[in-house]
Amino acid sequence: MSVTTGIAQMNESNVVPVLSVVVPTYNEQAVLAEFHGRLARVMTALGATWEVIYVDDGSRDATPALLRALRAADTHVAVVSLSRNFGKEAATTAGLDHAHGDAVIVIDCDLQDPPEVIPDLVAAWRRGVDMVYATRRERQGETWLKKATAALFYRLINRVAQVEVPPDTGDFRLMSRRVADAVRALREHNRFMKGIFAWVGFPSESVLYDRAGRHAGISKWGWWKLWNLALEGLTSNTVMPLKIATYLGLIVAGFATFYLAEVLLRTLLFGNPVAGYPSLMVVVLFLGGAQLIILGVMGEYLSRIFTETKRRPIYLVENYAPPRPADANGSPAP
Known part of the structure; x- marks a missing residue:
């Protein structure tokens, strides 16, 4: 199978969705089915055409097989398989590159960020807000040390950075098409997505929510990775x-x-x-x-x-499987 840089193509049904959901995944077999079930119920209830782009970031468990099964059963599912593990920031970028919707939602699949918050994001977007980011009101399942160091990091970066990064805010957010295109235009290899989201600007609004504990599995973000991410954030946004x-x-x-x-x-x-x-x-x-x-x-x-x-690409795509076209009854076409 050929390896490409994977810039977005139109899906097989040639129908441009109103909403696109980008979900980076890495070894998420324990939670993937539950997440997709909850996401599908929320998106269907919104009454707009939608797609979900799962980005497999070089998973080593059963995640790739589960994603193929989801795509076979649900016409809204697209799967982008990267050639190896490039990291969450690169996987998120790959999902944005393959999203076609008028609005793009970025969310993790560990269910700490509940899909049930998405209608609030969409409501703010329909009022004309270009960037709607979800701010954590409560952070369940996290130690006081992690909360304290996170608060310290946001305080520090907002004192020294050229742009203000919203505190207690992760990648869970909705972007209008013009914001998504602006983010896609920034192709630096050393990526701190929270800083990139803040840098592009545009009218923004916060939606408060309670962050749940991880539904299953273990976190991929140990202290060493968090430390390196903090360094990336500081060096990417300030001198x-x-x-x-x-x-x-x-x-x-x-x-x-x-x-x-x-x-x-x-x-x-x-x-x-x-x-x-x-x-x-x-x-x-x-x-x-x-x-x-x-x-x-x-x-x-x-x-x-x-x-x-070195000007290397941010990621490489091993395979891109767009959403399958549906038949007249809405079922996946054979």
Whole structure:
């Protein structure tokens, strides 16, 4: 089977849906059937034509087979299979590239973000709001440490970033077609989708909801991945760490100047006894640590420049299966 970059094509039935739902998936066999059942009931009740694009991000369990079965049974289902695991940000981008609707909804399938909130998003869009994002009022099933670090991250990034990222808000949102097209136009490889969503602007509105605990399975976001995502968010949306490195260098140089003046004055007044070894080691280690911090910050930005200059695609598609056309009774055509 050929491998392509997979830019969106029209579905087999040539019917442009009003609503598209993008669902990135990775090893979600335990929750996929329950999620699709709840999503289908919500979308059908809205009374508008719709499609759901499941993006299989290189799953290693039964997720690919379950997605094929869902597509065979439901004419609304499209499946984008990536050639390997590219990460959630890339999988979300792949789904946006293959979404055809006048409005595009992004949601995870772990049921922490309930599909039953979608009608509220659609209602705000029908009032003329281009970006409707779901803000967590409660976060069930999460430790106080995770809540505290998340709050700290949003506070930090909104202080230093060029755009404001809504706090307590994930990728669960609805975008109008012009917002979705604007997001698709941003093709940087190092992607922090929350920052990209905030950067494009357009009239936005928040919808509050209570985030549930994970329905089944385990979270794919450990502390290491969350830390790297935080670094991605900071370096993608601000150059403040580089400025901090500059300020740190100036502060160290200032302290060194004052210390030099103090040493010269003390030498002139009291002579020059041999300085203690511990104080010398403290100064050397402090300066060495400051230099390593500055080099590390520069390295983070340099590594991202290196990645971008290679100009590789954000993802590769192994296979794209669009929604199957339905017969006169609404059943999948053979």
